[in-house]
Amino acid sequence: MKSLRSKRIGSVMPTVCMTSLALLGFVALAVDLGVLAVARTQCQNVADSAAMAGARALNGDKEGNNNLSAAIPAALAAAQHNEVLGKSIPATQVTNQFGSYSYDDTQQKFITRIPKASNENWSLCKTTVTAHGDTYFAKVFGISSISTTTTATAVHRPRDIAIVLDFSGSMRFGTLPGIGHSGVRQVSGGSPSSGSNNPESIFPRFGHYSNVSAAGLRRSSPVTMNGDTYDLANFTEASASTDNRKPIVGDFYQHSAGSTAASAFQRASDGDGEGWVAGDRFYRRSTATWPAYNPGSSYAETVQQLLNLGSFSNSSSGQWAWELDGYAAGIAGSVDGSANYATGSATSSGGKTNYNDVVYAGYTQGPRYWGKTFFMWPPDPRWPLGSTTSDRTKVRELINAMGGLSTAHRDVIVSNWPWSSETLLSTFLLTDATGPRLSTASRTYQRILRLHNRPKLDWRKKFFLKSDGTPLDDNSLLFDGDGDWKSPRSGSTINYRINYQAILTWLFTEGPNPFPQRLRAGRIVYYDSLPNYGDNNLNNRWWSSFPVSDPNERFWKEYIDYTLGVRQTGSSSWDEPSSSIPNIIRYTGYGDNYTWGTTKITANSSLTGVLRPYMHYQDNPKRPRLHLWFGPMTMVDFLTNYNMGGRTSNQSHWWMPGTAHEAPLYASKLGIRAALQDIENNHPNDHVALIMFNVPRTSASDTTNARRFNRVRAPLGRDYKRMIDSLWFPTHTLDNPGSEISMYDFEKNLDVPRAMGGTCYSMGLMLAYNQFSSRTDLRTYNPAPAPAGDAGGMGRRGAQKIVIFQTDGLPNHTATASLVNGGAYNSYYRVRFNSTNPSSSEFPSVSSTSDNSTAVTSEIFGICNRIVALDTDNPPGYSTVRRPALIHCIAFGPAVGPNSSERASALSTLGQMEAIGNIPSDRRIGTVPYKTVYGTDEEMIETLRTAVSNIMQDGVQVTLIE
Incomplete structure (x- = not known):
């Protein structure tokens, strides 16, 4: 049976009609809310864009108020460049606020501060943008417009940066005047030869230097020796070969x-x-029969060659004309007149009673910076004869040889020698009846008066004394049997004494004085006055004191010793490296003295001629290169000799000022200076620490081979003046403004920013780790006048950590220290240094290894891994998931050039450090060209600056924090 339902057609319509108004209202509201959402998104984009533009326009130029005047319109322009709902933003709807993104040390986090504190940089831009728009359907409800306000804050992202610089010895290998940098120089059999590294083409070519090849005073091209690359030295000239x-x-x-x-x-x-x-010339072999002299084409090596004599033995007699007048016997000029050394007392026109017309200067001046030397071989025999038995015997022998007097007359002259005055002797010769009365024109009269008037020209006697204090006239006391220069003392035997007073008098008063009244450089005082050469107690004081107490006198004594090729090591000891090496000459300058002719040295006691010669006429010692030249070249070599610095365990010769043009270090300094200026001017929220390394000391008393740099040069912060000054000047003068240091202050001299010593990456990396730490007790470990944070503790939580590591070669030392695990940002390596009380410092243990050995690289990689470990690791590092710590490496200098044998190994080690240090493979050394720096100085300076600049621009520098 079907049920019947009534049908009501159109019954839904009333419902729709009844709800349509509400539905349309919701649709209108949705449309207007959508417009509002779009407007807000667009408004936020405007705020973001403006804040970023304003922050980016800020820089680190504090004197220019961080470019704030340009940042304000830049932020507004960025805002107005954008639209909201198709309409530009009027300036009245944009609010830009500037401040700082600052580290709150108490909270240990970064906070925004608007406005900034007076001691901070502008580093933040906060932009608020309000936008208005018409509604579409909300007007039905009486809402004709909508507004939205957005805010954005952009900041310079904070980074803590440790710049770690290699100051090992190879950073000056292009400045060494002599090479290699260690061991003896100019020994036979070397390939390539050691010795001079100076390309200067102007140098002495007279005398023994006429054998240019044997002298070896110039090098014409760079050389690699025992794996080390040496550019030609900019020692004395700027030229194309030294990159000007x-x-x-x-x-x-x-x-x-x-x-x-x-x-x-x-x-x-x-x-x-x-x-x-200027001064005395060296003379050539005579081709005439003595006593005539006619110079030939070759320089004379001996008296025998100079006078063109035949054979000469220990029993041969001396040539009386030479023994009497030396180089004035017709060689440098003539004083004997027309008789030409005929014997007897006949008259002679033109003979002299003194040497005023034939001047022997007593020095030879070399070109440019060579200075002057007293060394001439053979030495002039002239020297005043006194009343000793040996001197009177010499007078007798000379008078006998020249002839013209009776025995009685001669004996009176000899018995009264030396005569108290020329007048008294002249009167006797002209009037005495015991022998023939002579006339003033008599050859004998003139010769005897010249004998009386003999000047002090024998440099051996003038500048060196026997152990009894009498002038030295024995070649066997100055030279050993091989012709090598002896040290003043061999064991308990005194060979000779140096007449320092005579040398100073000669330096400052005879001929040109090549030295200034005072000497300083790079805030180091070398000497500030010259010694008093008129002080008759000077010799005794310098002989009896070690070291000499007055720093000015000490400087000059040690410089004179150095130029003579000797070094005092104790009150009665001198540096004699071995029984076959009696001096330090082969470690200095251009290297060892060299053989010129047949070497021969004879003791005076073995000479038995009737007229006993002043020395054996065939004696011929080895010849000097730079040795015995007193001038700028040897003085600078004395102050900067790399070889001797290592030999003396830091105690001397490593005195180069930090302002010197060491190569390639000077180019590195200029590149880093430019990079620091870039960071200062462009990165207002970055903090930088500057660290130098070679090999650290292992104790306060450690003087081993240039160990130093146990503290940073500038702690983490923005003290760019200190950073830049630290590239050039001693740390003591940075801590104590207006001060200088003495070259003899060992502790203060160690930290002069010069290149020396081995290469230890580990110490620089451990110091960087400590700089990144936030542990507060590190900040004051090294007390004033050192700056806060010298030992670390200034790291900022939340700042990304970056190491920029620059080196010129392979590591060859380990440095091991324990890590104190205090948790995240509170840990440190036990390498803290107290410059006020070094003995209370913490020191690493150090071991020397072969270049790039597994032991040294394993340690390096371990420290790198510790730096970049997560801050949640145990022990902690400085990486976070969002901000990984980075290690960038830069290879620098000839040692990493395309032809260097070290290049591959160096880049491999540095590449592995970067791989550990979270650097993507496409930005690692060996892939990007700017991280491998070589070429001319200008190229290296610009490439190094570019490398640091690129590293600083890598990643995100300005970011939105809200």
Whole structure:
């Protein structure tokens, strides 16, 4: 049975009608809310864009108020460049606020500060944008417009950066005047030869230097020796071969403290074609029969060659004309007149009673920066004869040889020798009746008066004394049997004494004085006055004191010793490296003395001729290269000799100022300086620590081979003046503004920013780890005047940690220290240094290894892993999931050039450090060209600056935090 329903057609319509108004209202509201959502999104984009533009426009130039004046319109322009709902945003609807994104040390987090504190950089832009729009359907409900306000805050992302720089010895291998950098130089059999590394083409070519090949005073091209690459040295000239670097001799000054800088050394002329400038010339072999002299083409090696004599033995007699008048016997000029050394007392026209007309200067001046030397071989025999038995015997022998007097007359002359005055002797010769009365024109009269008037010209006697204090006239006391220069003392035997007073008098008063009144450079005082050469107690004081107490006198004594090729090591000991090496000459300058002719040295006691010669006429010692030249070249070598610095365990010769043009270090400094200025000017919220390394000390008393840099140069912060100054000046002068240091202050001298010593990556990396730490007790471990944070503790939680590691070669030392695990951001390596009390410091243990050994690289990689470990690890590192710590590496200098044998190994180690250090493979060393720096100085400077700049621009520098 069907049920019946009634049908009501159109019954839905009333419902629809009744609800349509509400439905349309909801649709209208949805449309207007959608418009509002779009407006808000667009408004937020405007705020984001404006905040980012304003923050990006801020820089680190504090003097320019961080470019705030440009950042304000930049933010507004970015806002107005955008639209909301198709309409531009008027300036009245944009509010830009600037402040800082600052680290709150108490909360240990970054906070926004608007406005910034007076000591902070502007580093934040906060933009508020309000947008208005018409509604579409909401007007039905009386809502004709809608508004939305958005805010964005953009900041310079904070980063803590440790720049770690290699100051090992190879960073000055392009400046060494002599090579190799260690061991003896100019020994036979070397390939390539050691010795001079100076490309200067102007040098002495007279005398023994006429054998240019044997002298070896110039090198014409760079060389690799025992794996080390040496560019030609910018020692004395700027030229294309030295990349036009300023010469090292130009890096020293003579001004008083605080006055205008004045160069210390003046360059002499190039001299004649052989480099002779002034003073005595070296003489050639005679081709005539003595006593006539006719110079040949070759320089004389001995008296025998100079006078063109036949054979000469220990029993041979001396040539009386030479023994009497030396180089004035017709060689440098003639004083004997027309008789030409005929015997007897006959008259002779033109004979002299003194040597005023034939001047023997007593020095030879070399070209440019060579200075002057007293060394001439053979030495002039002239020296005043006194009343000793040996001197009177010499007078007797000379008078006998020249003839013209009776025995009685001769005996009176000899018995009264030396005569108290020339007048008294002249009167006797002219009037005495015991022998023939002589006339003033008599050859004998003139010769005897010359004998009376003999000057002090034998440099052996003038500048060296026997152990009894009498002038030295025995070659066997100055030279050993091999012709090598002896040290003043061998064991308990005194060979000779140096007549320092005579040398100083000669230096400062005889001929040109190549030295300034004072010497300073790079805030180091070398000497500030010259010694009093008139002080008759000077010799005894310098002989009896070690070291000499007065720093100015000590400087000059040690410089004189160095130039003579000797070094005192104790009150009665001198440096004699071995029984076959009696001096330090082969470790200095251009290297060892060299053989010129047949070497021969004879003791005077073995000479038995009737007229006993002043020395054996065949004696012929080895010849000096730079040895015995007193001038800018040897003085600079004395102050900067890399070889001797290692030999003396830091105690001397590593005195190069940090302002010197060491190569390639100077280019590195200029590149880093430019990079620091870029960071300062462009990254207002980055903090930087500057760290230098070679090999650290292992104790306060450690003086081993240039160990230093146990503290950072500038702690983490924004003290860019200190960072840049630390590239050039001693740390003590940074801690104590306005101060200088003495070269003899060992502790203060150690931290002069010069290149020396081995290479230890580990110490620089451990110091970087400590700089990133936030541990507060690290900040004051090294007390004032050191800056806060010198030992670390200034790291900022929340700042990304970046190491920029620059080196020029392979590591060859480990440095091991324990890690104090204090938890995240509170840990440190036990390498804290107290510069006020070094003995209370913490020191690593150090071991020397072969280059790039597994032991050293394993340690390096371990420290790198510790730096980049997560801050939640145990022990902790400095990475977070969002902000990994980074280690960037830069290879620098000739050692990593395309032709270097070290390049592959160096890049491999640095590449592994970067792999550990979270650097993507496409941005690692060896892949990007700017991380391998070599070429000319200008190229290296710009590439290094670019490398750091690229690293600093890598990743996100400006970011939105709200």
